[in-house]
Amino acid sequence: MTDLATRARTLLDLHTAPEILVLANVWDVVSAQVVAGTEGVRALATASHGIAATLGYEDGENxxxxxxxxxxxxxxxxxxxxVSxxxxxxxxxxxxxxRRAIAAGVVGGNLEDQMKPLDEAVAAxxxxxxxxxxxxxxxxxxARTDTFVRAAGDADRGELVAEAIRRGRAYLEAGAPVVFVPRLVDREEIAxxxxxxxxxxxxxxSVPGASLPAREMQELGVARVSTGPFTQRVALTALQDATIEMVRGGTLPAGTRALN
Incomplete structure (x- = not known):
């Protein structure tokens, strides 16, 4: 394994490469190994929601x-x-x-602002x-801004875009290389x-049924797209569907691969 500084520099460079960085979030060792062993995967990101659910906790620092x-x-x-x-x-x-994450070998990370006062968020x-x-x-x-996550359903979209930009610029000026804006899915708003x-x-x-394809995000100038809890939900959906089929008297899917 390369040293920590080299892995950090590799991850940073992936965010400025011409190709969008695609991160399928992982939640345990076997999911990490499956994703890491997939052709084209260049880095990993963990999902707090997925890890919490795996160990029986609700998301949100529980x-x-x-x-x-x-x-x-x-x-x-x-x-x-x-790994981020x-x-x-x-x-x-x-x-x-x-500091503790870095000691564990992590070289990047998400940090939510939870719409705290901007000076507090910048300090973090x-x-x-x-x-x-x-x-x-x-x-x-x-650096994640929860502008869209915490917005009221009837909030003015233009004002939300402006606030995401305001907060994002502050985080970039503080030294963050990239800004994460979850629930931003509209093409014009992304642009x-x-x-x-x-x-x-x-x-x-990437939100199932709502987000643009990764290639179109790349064309718009997006640096990175991740999957958050949705990759775990894909796996759990497949598990439940297979169970339903078995309970109905059927068999497991014929295309099942030995990935563990």
């Missing part, structure tokens, strides 16, 4: 950080690719959580980046945010 980091460290040890961790909102101390971004500098790595912070932040600065999540 899983103890020690338990969360234990699973992440197992994932890092099981693969030979850069979903750090949620930082567990009350974003800098310390980043700065704390994470400081942890990276202290470890002598280019920690790839995917507006890319224009406001710059090409290869925006990251998105």
């Amino acid at each position: 899983i103890p950080l020690d338990l969360h980091l234990d699973m992440v460290s197992r994932i890092v040890a099981a693969v030979d690719l850069p 961790m979903d750090m949620e909102a930082g567990y009350g101390d974003a800098g310390e959580t980043a 971004v700065e704390a994470v980046l400081r942890a990276g500098r202290d470890a002598r790595i280019d920690f790839v912070l995917n 507006a945010v890319v224009e406001g932040l710059g090409r290869n600065k925006l990251t998105l999540i």
Whole structure:
């Protein structure tokens, strides 16, 4: 396995490459190994929701950080690719959580702003980046703004776009290389945010039945697309569908592959 600094630099470079970085989020060792062993995969990202669900917790920092980091460290040890961790909102101390993640071998991470006052959110971004500098790595912070996640259903879309850009620019100015705007799926709104932040600065999540294809995101200038909890839901959907078929008297799918 390459050293931490090299993996961090590799992950950072993937965000500025001409091809969009596609990250199928993982939640345990076997999911990480399956994704890492898939042709074309260049890095991994964990999903906090998926890890929490695997261990019986609700999403939203309900899983103890020690338990969360234990699973992440197992994932890092099981693969030979850069790993980014979903750090949620930082567990009350974003800098310390980043330091512990880096000690576990993580070289990037998501950090939610939860629409806190902008100065507080920027301070958390700065704390994470400081942890990276202290470890002598280019920690790839995917600074997340919850502008769309926490918006009211009747909120003005133009105002939401403007606020996402305002917050995103603040995080970029603080040193974050990219900004994550979940629930941004409309083509024109994506184009507006890319224009406001710059090409290869925006990251998105692929939402089943709602998001643009990754190739079209790439054309718009999006740096990265991940899958959050949806890859786990794909797996669980396949599990439930197979169970339904068996209970009805059928068989398991003929195309099932030995991936574990």
